Amino acid sequence: MDKKKTGGFPVRYLLFLLTFVCLSGAVVTFLRPGIWNLVKSGADEVFMPMQIGLNRVGLYLSDQYDRLMSLRSVEAQNDILRAENERLKEENMVLYQQTFELSQMRELLSMQERFSQYEIIGAHVIQKETGNWFHEFLIDKGSRDGVRMGANILSGGALVGRVVHVGKNYARVLSIIDDESNVGAMSRETADFCIVSGDLELFSEGKLSFGFADKDARLAPGDLLITSYVSDIYLPDLPIGYIESVNADANNLTMSGILVPIADFDKIQTVDVILTSKSDWIAEEETASGSGENASAGVG
Amino acid sequence: MDFGAIKDFTLRLFFTGLIILLAFLLQNGLFSGILYFGTIPNLLLIVTVIYGFLEGRHTGIWVGVVCGLAMDLYVGDMMGEYLFFYLYAGFLAGLFSRFFYPDQLILPTALCGGFDLLFGLYEFFLHSVLQNQTNLLPYLMRIMLPEAVSTMVCAIVFFRLILFVHDRRIEAEQRRARRFV
Numbered sequence: 001m002d003k004k005k006t007g008g009f010p011v012r013y014l015l016f017l018l019t020f021v022c023l024s025g026a027v028v029t030f031l032r033p034g035i036w037n038l039v040k041s042g043a044d045e046v047f048m049p050m051q052i053g054l055n056r057v058g059l060y061l062s063d064q065y066d067r068l069m070s071l072r073s074v075e076a077q078n079d080i081l082r083a084e085n086e087r088l089k090e091e092n093m094v095l096y097q098q099t100f101e102l103s104q105m106r107e108l109l110s111m112q113e114r115f116s117q118y119e120i121i122g123a124h125v126i127q128k129e130t131g132n133w134f135h136e137f138l139i140d141k142g143s144r145d146g147v148r149m150g151a152n153i154l155s156g157g158a159l160v161g162r163v164v165h166v167g168k169n170y171a172r173v174l175s176i177i178d179d180e181s182n183v184g185a186m187s188r189e190t191a192d193f194c195i196v197s198g199d200l201e202l203f204s205e206g207k208l209s210f211g212f213a214d215k216d217a218r219l220a221p222g223d224l225l226i227t228s229y230v231s232d233i234y235l236p237d238l239p240i241g242y243i244e245s246v247n248a249d250a251n252n253l254t255m256s257g258i259l260v261p262i263a264d265f266d267k268i269q270t271v272d273v274i275l276t277s278k279s280d281w282i283a284e285e286e287t288a289s290g291s292g293e294n295a296s297a298g299v300g
Numbered sequence: 301m302d303f304g305a306i307k308d309f310t311l312r313l314f315f316t317g318l319i320i321l322l323a324f325l326l327q328n329g330l331f332s333g334i335l336y337f338g339t340i341p342n343l344l345l346i347v348t349v350i351y352g353f354l355e356g357r358h359t360g361i362w363v364g365v366v367c368g369l370a371m372d373l374y375v376g377d378m379m380g381e382y383l384f385f386y387l388y389a390g391f392l393a394g395l396f397s398r399f400f401y402p403d404q405l406i407l408p409t410a411l412c413g414g415f416d417l418l419f420g421l422y423e424f425f426l427h428s429v430l431q432n433q434t435n436l437l438p439y440l441m442r443i444m445l446p447e448a449v450s451t452m453v454c455a456i457v458f459f460r461l462i463l464f465v466h467d468r469r470i471e472a473e474q475r476r477a478r479r480f481v
Contacts, residue, residue, distance in 0.1 A: 011391070
């Protein structure tokens with residue numbers, strides 16, 4: 001059929017001819033690559049403008065394509081980022097809380113610096129009551145070391161109790177979580193007064209209760225309670241713990257609530273004993289500021 | 301030789317050249333660079349095989365010569381590497397033209413895929429075996445089969461395109477023949 005169409009020129013001759021041209025061309029260009037490079041560079045003059053034009057079209061298309069693809073990846077990324085945002089929010093909240101705690105800890109630290117005016121010695125806990133919680137415990141410092149009745153005991157910069165019995169080389173300490181312990185306390189922010197007492201039900205949770213706060217007292221969860229000036233045993237400004245909840249009492253005159261102590265009563269091993277007693281402190285204050293005393297007396 | 305025949309021949313040359321140019325630009329510009337999706341379909345081989353299949357050995361050989369020469373000039377290290385294969389691909393595809401009938405898709409597609417695999421083996425022989433690389437399997441899995449598949453997919457489109465041009469040409473020739481007869 002092909003033979004008839006092309007006027008009788010047999011295909012096989014054409015094929016042989018072209019094959020011969022092809023092979024001889026291959027041999028020539030293989031032996032003389034310079035010739036082929038010359039031809040190629042001439043052909044590039046034709047190809048390149050077409051390629052450049054096509055590249056422009058292609059780049060436009062690929063831009064659109066990339067935009068489409070990036071939209072899809074952006075959507076996926078959006079989901080990831082949204083999840084991350086949630087996580088970061090949570091983290092931020094934790095950090096915010098930690099910052100708050102940090103500032104409180106710094107306050108405690110500054111308070112502890114204030115303790116430096118007191119005479120403090122360290123002591124080891126040598127005996128505790130059975131059970132996890134210290135109601136009363138013995139420390140290895142006694143009257144020989146200057147410990148007296150009513151000496152305030154700190155742990156980790158926070159109040160844990162007072163000395164109720166002094167031996168020669170030991171002292172018995174009543175911790176503030178004990179049922180019988182009552183501490184005059186006030187809010188560090190607002191100086192509103194209340195009484196912190198140990199609670200039989202709460203001590204298993206490691207918490208304290210407080211009560212006898214005025215119904216108008218500005219006490220809120222998170223407030224730091226410190227020992228009040230109104231006490232003949234406890235020195236002022238010793239931190240006790242943070243308010244967890246506040247409730248109005250049924251008598252509509254007072255408020256009470258729950259307090260989380262700062263000291264970890266579960267793990268007390270060493271404590272600080274303040275040898276300076278409240279009466280010592282009062283005497284010191286009087287001698288230190290004779291004129292200031294009149295002013296404060298006037299306020300009182 | 302009458303004016304109509306020259307006009308027909310010129311038109312035929314023009315459209316064939318246009319399709320070859322389109323395939324060349326797509327293969328070497330668009331698919332190899334910008335719309336690269338893992339493998340490049342051998343579009344010039346498709347054009348050669350389909351022309352051979354549709355219009356016989358002669359056309360197949362000449363289209364193969366043009367396509368092969370273009371590839372040689374564009375990417376070849378020496379003359380003849382592509383030319384030789386495309387030339388014979390066009391010729392061999394022309395042998396299948398007796399099986400052509402309209403609305404047929406499987407045979408030209410399979411032909412394109414088959415010739416592309418042959419082309420892969422040919423390249424493997426030229427580039428790998430002669431350099432003492434005789435393990436065919438990785439070449440087959442990574443290069444030849446993906447290229448054959450993409451070539452077959454593109455063959456469907458190009459077969460439709462070339463068949464459309466072919467049909468218009470046949471119609472025009474028949475109209476001219478009727479007018480004169």
